[in-house]
Amino acid sequence: MTLVAGVDIGSTTAKCVLLDDGNVVGKSLAPVGVELVRDAEKALEQALGDAHRDRSEIRFVTGTGYGRFKVTFGQEAVTEIGCHARGAHFLFPGTRLVVDIGGQDTKAIRVGERGEVIDFAMNDKCAAGTGRFLDVCAGALGYDVAEIGALSLEARHPLKVTSTCTVFAESEVTSYVARGKDPKDVLAGLHASIASRSFSLMQRVGVAPEVTFTGGVSRNEGMVRALERKVGLHVNVSPLSQYLGAVGAALFGAERLSRPATGGS
Ligand SMILES: Nc1ncnc2c1ncn2[C@@H]1O[C@H](COP(=O)(O)OP(=O)(O)OP(=O)(O)O)[C@@H](O)[C@H]1O
Ligand SMILES: [Mg+2]
Numbered sequence: 469m470t471l472v473a474g475v476d477i478g479s480t481t482a483k484c485v486l487l488d489d490g491n492v493v494g495k496s497l498a499p500v501g502v503e504l505v506r507d508a509e510k511a512l513e514q515a516l517g518d519a520h521r522d523r524s525e526i527r528f529v530t531g532t533g534y535g536r537f538k539v540t541f542g543q544e545a546v547t548e549i550g551c552h553a554r555g556a557h558f559l560f561p562g563t564r565l566v567v568d569i570g571g572q573d574t575k576a577i578r579v580g581e582r583g584e585v586i587d588f589a590m591n592d593k594c595a596a597g598t599g600r601f602l603d604v605c606a607g608a609l610g611y612d613v614a615e616i617g618a619l620s621l622e623a624r625h626p627l628k629v630t631s632t633c634t635v636f637a638e639s640e641v642t643s644y645v646a647r648g649k650d651p652k653d654v655l656a657g658l659h660a661s662i663a664s665r666s667f668s669l670m671q672r673v674g675v676a677p678e679v680t681f682t683g684g685v686s687r688n689e690g691m692v693r694a695l696e697r698k699v700g701l702h703v704n705v706s707p708l709s710q711y712l713g714a715v716g717a718a719l720f721g722a723e724r725l726s727r728p729a730t731g732g733s
Pocket of ligand 2: 478479533548570571683713
């Protein structure tokens with residue numbers, strides 16, 4: 469048995485996945501605060517609790533995500549682009565394009581046959597088209613972000629949401645509702661607008677099947693459908709989609725153990 473851990477410290481959540489001989493045996497998910505080193509420790513401890521395993525059994529820990537250097541107990545840090553590509557390929561080996569929509573970043577990643585990164589594109593510094601954009605607009609309409617995807621799918625007369633800036637979009641959606649529009653129709657417009665922005669990033673690296681959707685926003689079924697409509701292809705998602713960066717990180721560690729380091733990652 470070879471137990472390895474991947475710890476993904478994102479801008480919004482900390483994820484940890486434990487892999488034992490290529491099987492996911494434990495995982496954890498929690499919001500991040502200001503103490504990232506502690507969040508990383510907690511993520512590992514919770515995943516160990518989930519797997520009913522002891523820390524002494526872990527052979528390798530790989531950190532990833534924006535806070536990967538805060539995984540101070542890890543042996544290696546790998547970029548999240550490489551980890552999402554690797555994790556998506558692990559679950560869906562036919563993946564050629566990954567779209568990762570997290571709390572702060574949206575990335576489109578072209579993936580090769582072995583799960584390697586061929587090219588990638590990401591949003592600029594602003595939050596437009598990311599999970600944060602959805603979080604803010606959901607809050608402005610009085611919903612939890614976990615509810616808005618299903619509601620958007622019930623829209624009968626989808627509206628257009630044209631603001632690309634989070635602050636303007638927030639006032640655009642609230643003013644629609646203030647004018648008596650159905651929130652479901654507003655939400656459908658919001659989802660379509662994010663799908664459009666993601667599609668532009670995907671086009672920059674080249675759209676090819678299979679497309680795999682990773683990151684927390686892939687839990688939003690309204691976003692999955694809006695993306696499929698925009699791209700014109702089936703989009704792979706799984707209950708593990710939010711964890712795929714951590715899965716990829718753990719896989720890098722497993723590879724390190726089976727093939728001693730030659731430099732680079
Ligand atoms: N149950 C849910 N339903 C719908 N959306 C969700 C749900 N849970 C989380 N999200 C979305 O996922 C986002 C967080 O995604 P994720 O955990 O991939 O972010 P992150 O990795 O911390 O961020 P980044 O990669 O941008 O640094 C939240 O902002 C929220 O919009
Ligand atoms: Mg992330």
